[in-house]
Structure formats: C-alpha cells, structure tokens
Amino acid sequence: DVIEAMDRTGLWGRLFPEWGAVRDLPPRDRAHVWTVDRHLVEAAAQAARLTTTVARPDLLLLGALLHDLGKGRGGDHSIVGAALAEQIGHRLGLWPSDVETLCAMVRHHLLLPHTATRRDLDDPTTAQRVVDTLGGDPTLLELLIALAEADSLATGPGVWTEWRAGLISDLAERCRAVLAGRPAPAPEPLTGEHRALALQFVTSGALHVTASGANGPDALTTITVVAPGRPGVLALATGVLALHSLRVHSADIRVVELPGGCAAVQSFTVSPRFGRPPDVALLRQDLARALDGSLQLEDALAAKERDYGELSTSGAGSSDVETKVLWFDDEATGAVVIELRTTDRIGLLHRVAAALEGNAVTIRWARIVTLGGSAVDSFCLTVPGGRGTPDGHTVLLPEARERIERAVLNAAR
The missing domain is CATH 1.10.3210 (Hypothetical protein af1432)
Known part of the structure; x- marks a missing residue:
C-alpha cells in the first residue's frame, strides 16, 4: 500500500x-x-x-x-x-x-x-x-x-x-x-527394497507399480515402476502416466543387472493435473497393456490431447514459447545433458523419451519443470557410440548430437 x-x-x-x-x-x-x-x-x-x-x-x-x-x-x-x-x-x-x-x-x-x-x-x-x-x-x-x-x-x-x-x-x-570443506552427500544407492523388487521381477516377470506420498489435489506422489530393463520402457511408463493426467516433475531411472536378467527401476515424482491421483491398479494394468502392445498409447494420448489439450496449453503467452534444445556436459560422469524448452502438452515427456530411446541413448535421469504453458525438460544421457577421452569420459559425436536434437524437436511439435 x-x-x-x-x-x-x-x-x-x-x-x-x-x-x-x-x-x-x-x-x-x-x-x-x-x-x-x-x-x-x-x-x-x-x-x-x-x-x-x-x-x-x-x-x-x-x-x-x-x-x-x-x-x-x-x-x-x-x-x-x-x-x-x-x-x-x-x-x-x-x-x-x-x-x-x-x-x-x-x-x-x-x-x-x-x-x-x-x-x-x-x-x-x-x-x-x-x-x-x-x-x-x-x-x-x-x-x-x-x-x-x-x-x-x-x-x-x-x-x-x-x-x-x-x-x-x-x-x-x-x-x-x-x-x-565437508564431503558432499553421496548419491543414494539402490535401496534393498528396490533391489529385492528387481530380483522378484527377474524371477517372476511380474510387473511392479506402487505409489507413496500424500493423496490429494496438488499433492506430490512417488510412483515406482519395476519393469523390463530394455529400451522403450521409459517412454511407455511416462505415456501411461500422461494418459492418467499425471504431470511428471522428476524421474530417476536405474537398470539393475542381475544373474537372471535385468530390470529397470524407475521412480517418478508426479502430481495430478486435476483431481486426485488414479488408483495404482489402473496404472499397473495400462502399463502391462502398453508393454504387450494391446494398448495403443499414441492413439490414446492423441485422443486425450484432443479432449483436454485446450486446458493444458491455453492461456496468455502459452503458444509463444520458442522451442529449442540446449546441450550441457556432466563432468563427473562423462554423460551429456540435453535440455528442451517448449510449450507444454499432454504426452510431451512420452514423445521426447521415445525419440531419445529410439536413438540408442540411455536416459540416466530426467528433470521436468512446467510453469504455466512452458516446459523445460532436462535429460542426462549416456551414449554407447560416443568417443572416448583420455579421462575415460564419453563425448557425443557431432553427427549423433544433430540427429538426436532433430528427433527431440520433431517430438516436441
């Protein structure tokens, strides 16, 4: 005043x-x-x-x-x-x-x-x-x-x-x-519970999906998914979350190698776009259908975007966000970080993850920030086909970087 x-x-x-x-x-x-x-x-x-x-x-x-x-x-x-x-x-x-x-x-x-x-x-x-x-x-x-x-x-x-x-x-x-001058906190290792779930999956093949956290509007929930450790699973999981109107804020992806095979332990921090989080049983059911191909995620997400897209992208300035990609180096691990800035839309993370996994890169973690109609999505990548450096790190070759960037930009359109 x-x-x-x-x-x-x-x-x-x-x-x-x-x-x-x-x-x-x-x-x-x-x-x-x-x-x-x-x-x-x-x-x-x-x-x-x-x-x-x-x-x-x-x-x-x-x-x-x-x-x-x-x-x-x-x-x-x-x-x-x-x-x-x-x-x-x-x-x-x-x-x-x-x-x-x-x-x-x-x-x-x-x-x-x-x-x-x-x-x-x-x-x-x-x-x-x-x-x-x-x-x-x-x-x-x-x-x-x-x-x-x-x-x-x-x-x-x-x-x-x-x-x-x-x-x-x-x-x-x-x-x-x-x-x-104190030592920094060490990265959290895979918990005994998650390792046990990974072993259980490798042994039985049973898909595991759980939710923890508060249950209410605007509440943050952690969704843990234990699924096959193969390319494409992250895209399917994020697609199912989008289908159930869950906005992903961060994702941690770990592939556990075990004697009987490998499993992907994925943790997502999510919040509902509106209403309350869906029942975990529905998430598990739809993810199982997506994995076996009986659920056509692309068609389902396209239909949802037609029905609800106006709610997620309307508003002043939301259509004026310039889509662009930035690259950064992760000095400690030799991985690279790709950052996408674009207009938010239903299923965006699913499409971008599919584009990345389709280019033979491994996503170590993801950070998703949505403000109004704008989205800033960062992915830490490791690339099997990179060029080695004297310190043991991996450099993403220019032609591979250009190919990945083009795929991500196409997915964001």
Whole structure:
C-alpha cells in the first residue's frame, strides 16, 4: 500500500526512475499472475518473512524488490537488471561491497532454482559450479536461497512446491558442504527394497507399480515402476502416466543387472493435473497393456490431447514459447545433458523419451519443470557410440548430437 501510494504521487518514480520500464508490464507466461512491478512488490513482501534467516536482511529486501527490474528492456533481464542494481545501489549510498552483493543477487537470482530443477545434484561438480559462480561467498548463497523462495511465492500459486523446495534445499546443503570443506552427500544407492523388487521381477516377470506420498489435489506422489530393463520402457511408463493426467516433475531411472536378467527401476515424482491421483491398479494394468502392445498409447494420448489439450496449453503467452534444445556436459560422469524448452502438452515427456530411446541413448535421469504453458525438460544421457577421452569420459559425436536434437524437436511439435 505504501509503495502504491508513493507511485501514485510520483515519489516512487523519483526514488527509482528505472521502475518506469516495468510499471504495468504484463508477464510472459501464465505462471506469473501479477504484472512485473506488482510481482517485485509481492516478492519484497514475501522476503520480509524470511529476514531472520539471513545475515543481511536489508540486502534481501532490496534484492527482492529489484531482481526482475531488467525485464522489458531487451536482452537477458538478469544481466540488464544487475547493471541497474549497481547504479541504484550507488545512488542509495550503499557501501561498494554491498553494491557488489546486490548486483550478484540480481544477476544470479535464477541460479539456484534453475540448477536444482535441471541438473544432477548427485554430480559433485554441480554444487562446486554454483559455489564458484558465487565466488565462494556464503552470505550471498544464503541470500539467494531466501530470494528463490520469495520469488517463487510471489510468482503465483503452485510454483513454490514441496518438490521445488526440497531440490533447492538439497542443492543449498551441498553448496554449504563445499564451502565448509565437508564431503558432499553421496548419491543414494539402490535401496534393498528396490533391489529385492528387481530380483522378484527377474524371477517372476511380474510387473511392479506402487505409489507413496500424500493423496490429494496438488499433492506430490512417488510412483515406482519395476519393469523390463530394455529400451522403450521409459517412454511407455511416462505415456501411461500422461494418459492418467499425471504431470511428471522428476524421474530417476536405474537398470539393475542381475544373474537372471535385468530390470529397470524407475521412480517418478508426479502430481495430478486435476483431481486426485488414479488408483495404482489402473496404472499397473495400462502399463502391462502398453508393454504387450494391446494398448495403443499414441492413439490414446492423441485422443486425450484432443479432449483436454485446450486446458493444458491455453492461456496468455502459452503458444509463444520458442522451442529449442540446449546441450550441457556432466563432468563427473562423462554423460551429456540435453535440455528442451517448449510449450507444454499432454504426452510431451512420452514423445521426447521415445525419440531419445529410439536413438540408442540411455536416459540416466530426467528433470521436468512446467510453469504455466512452458516446459523445460532436462535429460542426462549416456551414449554407447560416443568417443572416448583420455579421462575415460564419453563425448557425443557431432553427427549423433544433430540427429538426436532433430528427433527431440520433431517430438516436441
């Protein structure tokens, strides 16, 4: 109310002349329910609840107020905003070191959420890269942790989820371990229960599907699938989940080699698009039908998209998402990460997984982020046909990379 009153009288514009470019600026996607200027005010209000969690509450509030100020000017809004934050900091009379911290907050305000939701946190280089980007500054790290929460809460309902909060918390703890010189948490091994289920599948051939977690609207559920360890199973599993209106947020895929054969242990973190999660028995039944070919997933998903596609892709700006593919290296394992940015649609993950598995690559893990009508899907790949390097890693050959990228782009259309 105070800021709105100052804005109406022109005082706010005198204090922050840079505010004019974001005043009443509409958001780019449906996830943001406010105009950019209102979002910044809401973020500052959310940050006020978190001031006791950081050493510099003054910089947290100011960083929250300015973090998206670079929007509406062209170029990367984080870089543009950092330059604006620098001139504002000097004009407000902040100490040079505080101006530097404020600029870094604006420049890197997306670093933690993007890294946590799109990269392998078990890769020790992930946390190390974040710490290096922040110059090893623990105060800046804590400010960005709080800013990530305030920014998400101010974006709109359903953005700051239990899943997102857990990933950012995990990444933050790993970064703290790097800063303190402690060993990073080791990757979780395959549990004894999952290994027993894999052995049971190899012995009996019985498909295993279970669900755990809360049961209700917007609740996160973990679906565990133990199925044949062969190419194409991930695409079938994600297709069945999409058929039952489940949105996949993350997936962990492990192939267990046993004396009698191999089994794929797949864990999916999901939430219902609407209503409540389906009965596990129905998921198991449809997955069994998909595996034996009696369920034509492509036809079923196409019919569902015709019936419900408007619900998943309608909204301002949802059709304006540019489809593109980015590539990154996973230094610790030698795998590569492919990131797809496109418009969300029913069955998208199924089609992309089918395209990847059809190109003889192994998907180690997947991270799926959906904001409004936009989807950012990241897949960690290992490629049998890659070229070896002196350190034992695998390099995806350019021609193979081009072929895979073309297949993924076609699947996203």
